[in-house]
Amino acid sequence: MIRPALTEVGIFLIPFAVYALFLVATRSGLMVQTSWPMHVIAKLALGSLLLVVVSFILLAHFSGAPPNSTYVPAHVENGKFVPGVEK
Template sequence: MALFLAPFVVYAFYLYFSHRDPLAREAWETRATWWLTAVGLVLLIGSILLVSAFRGATPDRTYVPPRFEDGRVVPGHFE
């Protein structure tokens, strides 16, 4: 969620430092919000793809689901 909101925060700082009111509705023009939304979605989807590509187990490993042992939950893991 932070990656999606990051462009909006950067734009708010830009408005503030350019001596425009970041809380004013007219400062958030429609064209700017469309671009901010697009950039936020690209950052979010890109991060999800990168995490899924470089994290996890190799294809030759087997996933063991969580289970109860002696009244405690043993988390799932790869073997």
């Protein structure tokens, strides 16, 4: 469960990293407070949230089992563990 959570955090941080790279490329001072005005941070946060929502939608649409499939839960057959599968 930690990998999907970290993936979403990474997606959220993408716009901030791109803006930081832009500041480095233009030599505007990455650590200067005037390079990070509140309206820019708000736009970056809004863009980040939009990216996260789109990634959730794409994840729900393109992952998981096919429609009308049946899940057979994990069980024991002849003393051996058989993992759950989609059929």
